[in-house]
Amino acid sequence: MAKNESKSLGAAKDRDRALLRLEDIGKYYGTVHALRGVSFSVSEGEVVGLIGDNGAGKSTLIKIVSGVTPKSSGSIFWKGEEVEISSVKLARRLGIETVYQDRAVVGSMTVAENIFMGRELVRPFLGVVPRLDRKRMREEAGRLVVDLKLNIPTADHLVRFCSGGEMQGVAISRAMRFRASLVILDEPTTALAVSGAQQVLDFIRRLKRENIACIFVTHNLHDVYEVADRFVVMLQGKVVSDVKRDDTTVEGLVGLQLPRSATGA
Amino acid sequence: MESTKLVRTSSSTRVQVFLLDNLIWVIMIVLFFIFSLTIPNFFTVLNIHFMFYDASAIGMLVFAQALVLISGNMDLSVARNAGLTAMFVGMLVRVWAKGVIPTWAGIILMPVFGGLLGMVNGFLVGKLKINAFLATLSTFLIYDWMTYVINQGAIINLGRALDFPGGGTIFGFHFAILVLFAVGAVLYFLLQHTRFGAYLRAMGGNPEAAGMLGINLTSMNFRVFTIAGVLGGVSGLLYTGYLRSIPSTIATGDSIFLSFAGAIIGGVSLRGGEGSIVGALGGVLLLGLIDTGTTMTSVAPALRGVINGLILLLAILINKSRLDLRDRVLMPPQRQA
Numbered sequence A: 001m002a003k004n005e006s007k008s009l010g011a012a013k014d015r016d017r018a019l020l021r022l023e024d025i026g027k028y029y030g031t032v033h034a035l036r037g038v039s040f041s042v043s044e045g046e047v048v049g050l051i052g053d054n055g056a057g058k059s060t061l062i063k064i065v066s067g068v069t070p071k072s073s074g075s076i077f078w079k080g081e082e083v084e085i086s087s088v089k090l091a092r093r094l095g096i097e098t099v100y101q102d103r104a105v106v107g108s109m110t111v112a113e114n115i116f117m118g119r120e121l122v123r124p125f126l127g128v129v130p131r132l133d134r135k136r137m138r139e140e141a142g143r144l145v146v147d148l149k150l151n152i153p154t155a156d157h158l159v160r161f162c163s164g165g166e167m168q169g170v171a172i173s174r175a176m177r178f179r180a181s182l183v184i185l186d187e188p189t190t191a192l193a194v195s196g197a198q199q200v201l202d203f204i205r206r207l208k209r210e211n212i213a214c215i216f217v218t219h220n221l222h223d224v225y226e227v228a229d230r231f232v233v234m235l236q237g238k239v240v241s242d243v244k245r246d247d248t249t250v251e252g253l254v255g256l257q258l259p260r261s262a263t264g265a
Numbered sequence B: 001m002e003s004t005k006l007v008r009t010s011s012s013t014r015v016q017v018f019l020l021d022n023l024i025w026v027i028m029i030v031l032f033f034i035f036s037l038t039i040p041n042f043f044t045v046l047n048i049h050f051m052f053y054d055a056s057a058i059g060m061l062v063f064a065q066a067l068v069l070i071s072g073n074m075d076l077s078v079a080r081n082a083g084l085t086a087m088f089v090g091m092l093v094r095v096w097a098k099g100v101i102p103t104w105a106g107i108i109l110m111p112v113f114g115g116l117l118g119m120v121n122g123f124l125v126g127k128l129k130i131n132a133f134l135a136t137l138s139t140f141l142i143y144d145w146m147t148y149v150i151n152q153g154a155i156i157n158l159g160r161a162l163d164f165p166g167g168g169t170i171f172g173f174h175f176a177i178l179v180l181f182a183v184g185a186v187l188y189f190l191l192q193h194t195r196f197g198a199y200l201r202a203m204g205g206n207p208e209a210a211g212m213l214g215i216n217l218t219s220m221n222f223r224v225f226t227i228a229g230v231l232g233g234v235s236g237l238l239y240t241g242y243l244r245s246i247p248s249t250i251a252t253g254d255s256i257f258l259s260f261a262g263a264i265i266g267g268v269s270l271r272g273g274e275g276s277i278v279g280a281l282g283g284v285l286l287l288g289l290i291d292t293g294t295t296m297t298s299v300a301p302a303l304r305g306v307i308n309g310l311i312l313l314l315a316i317l318i319n320k321s322r323l324d325l326r327d328r329v330l331m332p333p334q335r336q337a
Helices: A002-017 A058-065 A088-094 A111-115 A134-147 A164-177 A194-209 A221-227 A250-257 B002-007 B011-021 B023-038 B045-070 B078-096 B103-127 B132-150 B160-167 B175-193 B195-205 B207-212 B217-243 B255-265 B277-296 B301-330
Strands: A018-029 A032-043 A047-051 A073-078 A081-083 A096-099 A122-125 A129-132 A182-186 A213-218 A230-235 A238-244
Touching (some): A018 A058, A032 A058, A032 A073, A032 A213, A032 A238, A047 A058, A058 A213, A088 A096, A096 A164, A111 A134, A111 A164, A129 B175, A129 B195, A134 A164, A164 A182, A182 A194, A194 A213, A194 A221, A213 A221, A238 A250, B011 B023, B023 B277, B045 B195, B045 B217, B045 B255, B078 B132, B078 B217, B078 B255, B103 B132, B103 B160, B103 B217, B160 B175, B160 B217, B175 B195, B175 B217, B175 B277, B195 B207, B195 B217, B207 B217, B255 B277, B255 B301, B277 B301
Parallel strands (some): A047 A213, A096 A182, A182 A213
Antiparallel strands (some): A018 A073, A073 A081, A122 A129, A230 A238
16 A cells, blocks of 8 residues: 555656656457556656556557557647547657567568668759669668677678567667667567577667667566566556565566466555 | 678679579570570571560560569459550550540550550559459459450551551661660569669568568559559560551460469569569570570471470579578678588
């Protein structure tokens, strides 16, 4: 109970400097009530671990924030203003970039093409026709790849040859290039070996240094505990806990994820 | 400093990739020399001119198929689109609205009508999300039989204007060849140097990723099938001039299969996302080359069809090892097993 009170006090204090604030978000899929009054916020440069079991509503929530699915009810505030995130394009324009493991890259295309995908740089050809500026995209991509310490030989490299961690690096380069304010990572370490997972955690630290906020969605508590500042725990479509890293441990988070009946509370 | 090193692959790698990407042209040049040395009268201006001319109408269909395949779809209806377009527009300007709509207007109406037929596919695949094979199989049947519903004979005496794009010459040079190269150049630019081209390859390579990155798949599908339809219409126009008439059998037979064969021989992948217009042009010219070669050595027509099938099979096998080799060249050394 005491924890709940401190949570609401904190929320009020954060209200003004919150980058993203969700208020009372509800979502129905037909008759399925996937989200029930979800509220939480993310501050600038903050890494928030969004955790919970399968079916807790994490994926639905991030789909709403990244413009893939519309919400059924509630409000979203972005930098203090209420917004409707009706499309992926709009989310990206606001500065919300989502990294979906290795699913949002095209293997048959190059690293440079993937980084700029959907937002290709162009330059007028014959004065009128917008022509892809491949040279500039290649150069910028090359710099980003070096910057993120990706083990990719050139920006012309096909993404198909990249490791799972590197593919996420490519996706994270997008956020860096287009100066996103918030990066959502969906289970970024789940499918990776230990070294790949460490690489992704380094990317997140890097984003934090750039003052880019992250929502790290996962059920792998050990990985998220290494980098997150705060944890939002979901259970059966609701936020059941919102705790600072300093106030909890990995074991504590495990307990928070369990249904109340299981903990005996 | 390190970043400049990262910008491009080494030049030897690029040369190797370039040769592998343009293997079709290497094969064609070799075959061309073999034919020139072994077949009497093969290496003549007239013969080479005819080879290009012969490839232009089917070339439009190959281009259309290449674009659609790169987008991750397929279009079974595009050759029948050419047939129905030619028949419908031919009847319109020569019979139904004779004297009202001038005959030369058919030159504009054919690409437009072809585009409309393409839009139907675009709507079915893009908006209604019907599988491209099934959608275009349906329109293939509809367009095919519509052609016979409209007219079971042939329209003849079309007039010079309508014959010109497919049959006319400028300074002794067939206009249709100009159309082939001009359309090829425009499509090359579209595919390699515009956002549309990048979206098309992204969508064909991984539609889920393309959608997540904000590329509108509905609109892209609609547009690519519409473009294929316009190309089908242009093909109908070129066939009209080539045949100097519009029979109800126009662009039937092998046409649709050759549109796939040309694209695939030219290195376009059935999986989507991979292929080029330059390759597709190579594919159609190689088919034309072999066709001319076999015609001149008086190979029986039926056997020529068999040869086309064997060539396709050979091309598929060559392509497979070509792509493996390409991967080997491009793969960073430390990752090679």
